[in-house]
Amino acid sequence: MQQVFTKAMARNIFLGGSVFFLAIYVALSIDTWHRIPERDHADKLTPAVLQGKYIFDTNNCIGCHTVNGEGAYFAPELGNVYKRRGPAFIKAWIQAQPTGIPGRRQMPNFHLTQKQLDDLVLYLQWLSNIDTNNWPPNIQG
Amino acid sequence: MKYQSQKVAIPYFIGALTLFFGQIVFGLIAGFQYLDGSFLFPALPFDVVRMSHTNLLIVWLLMSFMGAAYYIVPEEAQTELYSPKLALITFWVFLTAAVLTILSYLFIPYAHLAALTGNAALPTMGRGYLEQPLPTKVGIVLVALSLLFNVTMTLIKGRKTTINWILVGSLWGLALLFLPAFYFPEDTVKASFAWWWVVHGWVEGDWELILGALLGFILIKMTGVDREIVEKWLYIIVAMTLISGIIGIGHHYYYTGAPAYWIWLGSIFSILEPIPFMLLIAFSFKMLMQRRREHPNKAAMLWALGTPIMAFLGAGVWGLMITLAPAQYYMHGTNFTAAHGHLAFFGAYVMISLSIISYAMPLLRGRLANSAAAQRWEITGFWVMVLSMLVIALALTGAGIVTVILQRAADHPMSFMQVEGKARVFFWVREVAGFSFFAGLLIYLRSFFITGDYEYTSEIKQALAR
Numbered sequence: 001m002q003q004v005f006t007k008a009m010a011r012n013i014f015l016g017g018s019v020f021f022l023a024i025y026v027a028l029s030i031d032t033w034h035r036i037p038e039r040d041h042a043d044k045l046t047p048a049v050l051q052g053k054y055i056f057d058t059n060n061c062i063g064c065h066t067v068n069g070e071g072a073y074f075a076p077e078l079g080n081v082y083k084r085r086g087p088a089f090i091k092a093w094i095q096a097q098p099t100g101i102p103g104r105r106q107m108p109n110f111h112l113t114q115k116q117l118d119d120l121v122l123y124l125q126w127l128s129n130i131d132t133n134n135w136p137p138n139i140q141g
Numbered sequence: 142m143k144y145q146s147q148k149v150a151i152p153y154f155i156g157a158l159t160l161f162f163g164q165i166v167f168g169l170i171a172g173f174q175y176l177d178g179s180f181l182f183p184a185l186p187f188d189v190v191r192m193s194h195t196n197l198l199i200v201w202l203l204m205s206f207m208g209a210a211y212y213i214v215p216e217e218a219q220t221e222l223y224s225p226k227l228a229l230i231t232f233w234v235f236l237t238a239a240v241l242t243i244l245s246y247l248f249i250p251y252a253h254l255a256a257l258t259g260n261a262a263l264p265t266m267g268r269g270y271l272e273q274p275l276p277t278k279v280g281i282v283l284v285a286l287s288l289l290f291n292v293t294m295t296l297i298k299g300r301k302t303t304i305n306w307i308l309v310g311s312l313w314g315l316a317l318l319f320l321p322a323f324y325f326p327e328d329t330v331k332a333s334f335a336w337w338w339v340v341h342g343w344v345e346g347d348w349e350l351i352l353g354a355l356l357g358f359i360l361i362k363m364t365g366v367d368r369e370i371v372e373k374w375l376y377i378i379v380a381m382t383l384i385s386g387i388i389g390i391g392h393h394y395y396y397t398g399a400p401a402y403w404i405w406l407g408s409i410f411s412i413l414e415p416i417p418f419m420l421l422i423a424f425s426f427k428m429l430m431q432r433r434r435e436h437p438n439k440a441a442m443l444w445a446l447g448t449p450i451m452a453f454l455g456a457g458v459w460g461l462m463i464t465l466a467p468a469q470y471y472m473h474g475t476n477f478t479a480a481h482g483h484l485a486f487f488g489a490y491v492m493i494s495l496s497i498i499s500y501a502m503p504l505l506r507g508r509l510a511n512s513a514a515a516q517r518w519e520i521t522g523f524w525v526m527v528l529s530m531l532v533i534a535l536a537l538t539g540a541g542i543v544t545v546i547l548q549r550a551a552d553h554p555m556s557f558m559q560v561e562g563k564a565r566v567f568f569w570v571r572e573v574a575g576f577s578f579f580a581g582l583l584i585y586l587r588s589f590f591i592t593g594d595y596e597y598t599s600e601i602k603q604a605l606a607r
Contacts, residue, residue, distance in 0.1 A: 063188025
């Protein structure tokens with residue numbers, strides 16, 4: 001039987017297509033990289049905010065929560081929690097954990113100092129000002 | 142099995158299945174914590190259980206991919222593995238690192254673990270799937286380097302087939318795509334953008350190539366179809382994977398702070414992402430139709446045909462459901478994603494792993510196929526696991542629908558925890574199906590302990606007697 005579409009042609013589509021779209025992706029990513037600082041107010045990433053972020057990461061917050069929809073679906077969205085609850089509530093809530101109510105989902109107490117709580121809330125505040133193309137649909141996240 | 146060195150695949154496959162067992166145990170605990178939030182608290186908070194569940198999944202899949210590579214590459218190259226000894230040492234290093242990492246999750250609070258392992262010097266912890274402490278991440282790279290060295294040297298000294306090119310090439314891709322795990326920008330939006338290089342790059346790109354190579358190998362061996370035909374199909378499938386999947390990464394960038402043009406790009410290319418899975422189905426059933434032999438390993442054939450179907454459902458259909466930007470606006474970060482994640486990981490990567498194990502393990506144990514009795518256990522395990530996972534995915538989809546209706550798209554949206562209460566029935570269904578899956582796993586594992594060859598004569602006699 002005559003081979004109209006050969007293996008070599010299939011291979012070339014694979015290699016050519018991959019390289020072509022990878023090149024486009026790299027170009028788009030470079031453009032994105034330049035636009036992100038404006039969209040997330042990177043100029044406001046102060047040392048205190050970054051301290052807060054470090055506390056956030058090293059306590060595995062996304063192991064239960066989401067940030068802009070990414071993480072786990074066991075506990076509420078934190079990308080907009082600053083706007084939903086405000087700084088005072090957030091600090092009091094974290095300090096009051098765990099609730100110990102039987103059957104209710106429990107959050108550990110991370111024994112954060114006052115300074116750490118302040119930094120963490122500053123990070124949550126920074127998160128809440130990212131331009132996420134109007135997501136989430138409402139304040140409940 | 143044609144080469145003695147292929148035997149190094151045995152510990153990899155056994156290790157993988159052992160960790161698979163552990164993964165499901167943690168899955169059951171995590172699922173139960175959705176129903177009773179204080180279950181095992183404070184000993185095992187949900188995040189610890191979850192990351193044990195997901196990290197075990199990744200490690201055992203990697204382990205089975207490695208076992209598959211050590212089995213397939215020598216056979217395709219028609220030469221012994223470059224260094225079986227290195228492969229064996231690597232296995233023990235990998236297993237030890239994996240077990241130590243899980244134990245450290247279970248017994249050391251995450252913040253302490255970060256402090257103990259030098260996370261401050263090079264922060265990498267606290268990202269989904271990449272929660273591992275720095276020494277583990279370095280260990281993964283060393284294990285990958287050892288694998289790459291071994292299979293590449295084998296490839297160089299032996300016959301060069303398309304299956305081997307795609308397999309070894311995609312293992313290189315797997316290792317390279319892990320490197321962004323060491324790059325954790327302070328800017329959270331950039332960090333999320335780069336995180337997907339690893340996660341999307343693996344599961345919606347590179348791993349699909351591994352899946353294709355493994356499935357292609359199994360089908361060549363089991364159907365006896367001409368290699369040229371299989372390899373041409375493979376190139377088309379992996380071409381469609383990358384053509385759709387590279388820009389398709391945009392579906393992760395809609396609502397995480399990246400520019401709005403990703404909404405269009407991601408949506409358009411994501412529509413194409415089910416195509417390689419449709420092609421996989423067409424390919425495997427066409428090969429089945431054109432088979433030139435009846436392989437006695439019916440269980441392996443079932444896994445090999447089930448893989449593309451379940452992968453298409455999980456990755457293709459469930460993926461498409463949440464991928465278009467207007468739909469994802471409501472579904473993003475809900476149990477829709479968990480449903481898709483479970484069905485896609487299972488349908489594509491768990492099932493291809495169990496396919497190659499099903500095909501290779503009897504051969505590694507010195508027989509063409511397991512006894513009919515063992516195969517019946519394995520096939521029963523197949524159906525119980527597949528059907529249970531479908532129920533898990535449907536239940537999580539139900540929970541996702543509840544969130545969309547009551548929280549995301551409601552005029553008076555309820556709070557997250559209120560909505561979780563309303564979705565409770567679906568979490569029950571998921572947990573019951575989880576136990577059913579676990580039963581299926583036990584049935585499947587039982588099949589390994591039934592010894593004996595596949596006996597043509599006794600099978601024929603039995604068939605005639607019926």
